[in-house]
Amino acid sequence: MESHVPQAVAESVRTLQPDIVDALQQLVRIPSQTGFEGQAQDAMASLMRRHGLEVDVWEPDPAVLEPHSESITVGSGFANRPNVVGACRGRGNGRSLILNGHIDTVAVGDPTAWNFSGLGGETADGRLYGRGACDMKGGLVANLFALRALRHAGLTPAADVFVQSTIAEEDGGAGALAAVLRGYVADGALISEPTNLAIVPAQGGSLMFRLQVPGLSAHACVRDDGVSAVEKFAYIHRGLLDFEARRNADITHPLYAGMRNKVPINIGTVNAGSWPSSVPELLVAEGRAGLVPGEDLTTFKAELAAEVAALAAADDWLRNHPPLVTWLDGQFAPAGISVDSPLVTVLTTAWMMTTSSHPRIEAVTYGADMRHFVITGGMPCVMFGAGDVRLAHAPNELIPLGDLFTAITTTAVFIAEWCGLA
Template sequence: MEDAQGMDPAARADLAARVGRAVDGLAEDAAEMLRSLVRVPSLTGSEGAAQKVVAARMRTDGLETEVWEPDAADLAPYADHVTFHESYAGRPNVIGRLPGAGGGRSLILNAHIDTVETGDPSTWTHPPFSGDIVDGRLYGRGACDMKGGLVTHLIALAALRSAGYRPRGDVTVQSTISEEDGGAGALAAVLRGGGADGAIITEPTRLAVIVAQGGSLMFRLRVPGRSAHACVRDEGVSAIENFHVLHRALLAFEARRNASIDHPLYAPIANKVPVNIGVLRAGSWPSSVPEWLEAEGRAGLVPGEDLDAFRDLFRDEVAAAAATDPYLNEHPPAVEWFGGQFAPAEVPRDAPLARLLSGAHAAIVGDPPPIEAATYGADMRHFVRVGGIPCVMYGAGDVRVAHHADEHVSLADLATATKVIALAVADWCGVAEA
């Protein structure tokens, strides 16, 4: 572990063992903290109540805790990259700082507190804000994406403390808002400065080290039609039938992109650049031909792709599909970009922080972790692209259950991730005996 701060192997093995025991001893605390966080809804835009819980915990844990609302003026120059809100009143970031003993590298441990909506609660086996624990899994919206990640950070620091260690470098835990619609909270934290030598985001990576984050651009299609009374529907033009044409074209576009992308980290992923239509609204009356349709979705990018060039390509695809239809050729659909505009980002797969985190995982689990790319957008890009801070993602839970009914996290995996993060903190920042 060339990146570890000069600890001898026996001391490090002893530290790993002591921290591991400390994490295991905090298992109930971790589960209870996660449950209490899941039980406070924190849909993007409504993070205030959950952040109060976070701030109280950080203070209890002895972190220098700051609660501050992002300033819209600071974010305005980046409005194209995050969902811009006129005000963040009632939506603070919460930052807990553990000043280092001195002489080590600094580290940011980031997690976002906001979650997506629940969808239809009746599709959940466990109510979305229950925090039910069944068979070692804790259920609820945000369980893995990513209140579990925030618990990972806080318990990791608590475990180091209770095991008798104090990091030498500064460690900053960030509970940031608005990740799901673009990451205004993390961006504001990066812009606020302070910086760090590295950052780890505990997104649910299934205990893989993620060094590349996909781009994800939210778009809206406005598809026109011509209204008519349904009794003479052939004299109208259905915006819904028009949309079918565009949807088929977008799925073909996605397939062509997947066949042509050759980023090595994305090679194992069948759908590297998903184009998803997530929301549809059309028409106003069952017995009228719908004259309008709005579709909202997201399109994926891989690192190395330029946002503006991709947007042009996407518009061209929509225009080409429209040109194949007599009505749409005369009445072209509109493409708008809105909300989260996640640029892709990556760090080298052998970046020091990635190698160090892999080493910590190997020390805890026994085998090295997968080094992977993600197809989702995340706050990683703000650290890498805006802050110039090496950033990787690593955490318990699976994105496959995020944004989904019955989102959950394995408490055993959460403990593993917590041990790995604690050891990574020690390796990266160095430790002094407390």
């Protein structure tokens, strides 16, 4: 690569800053909760066309995805929920590249918990606020403007680059999987999830489960005649936290070394009982368990079920009234590539050329769309983007604009390095 590329691209990004912020604001202002991505995808398609890309818009076919329904959610289908892919055709012999982001977001949640409008796209102190700001309309804008910045600097990738705006990541990634199944496979893929500018070649998996713990109803005035499902659940929950601690101690994956909780088991919802004066006869909890790359979903499911069964066997009531573990839709297999993979080393080079510093190379504990590219698509994939995943589903979600510009410049340099220039 010629040494002027990073400077030229950085200069383009500086020039494009108002357009970048404006594009992100426009996107954040269009609600696009999972299931309702249509209007935001229209905006993405328009933006891609304005950027000169060849645009493919299609609604995924439920029949094609149905065989994968354990790992994604088909639900009521994909009407008015198209995927959008913008292609920039290469004029040479470089390595092709997919730049992926998902358009769907979680709900805004309780608006009173926000200091900003959840769909306002307001900026303050160099940050842009709103649902989806970092997860991941910021990443979508970064991918699009990385390509734009390159071309603004008069540079053209030598190989095909596909900018993808896919749907339904939050409930399993039907959109990314549908893109793979449509034939969008390249020599590498970058997902601009909010990694806080770390290079992430390994991603945890996750499974969502339901746990039904039986009790025995009785009037509260004779509560000892009943069995509280709440108390029995507390016992199972303590056991699951012990199981989590043992799993953490056993994991040797190098990128997870030193991580506080490599495989969190979270109880997210609990519902029990119907009346304050009755002993609750059923507790239903739903939760999420994390996996690290190298673990297999089927094996883990059996291990967690065995753990619950062993806990039940040690309890007088649960032995004869065993809790039921079932698995919810949206299973995320863990996925990863070697830290020595060319995708990682080229992205490392791009980062160093852009920032004159060494990148952080990390694993993350969350599941996202990487598995569809790596496992189903058979291509190397890495995640890299601005923003902190800790804010992703929280009130006051934000993206630091300086980091967003750094991500865009780095991604542009990466495209040049990976694809080559025509």
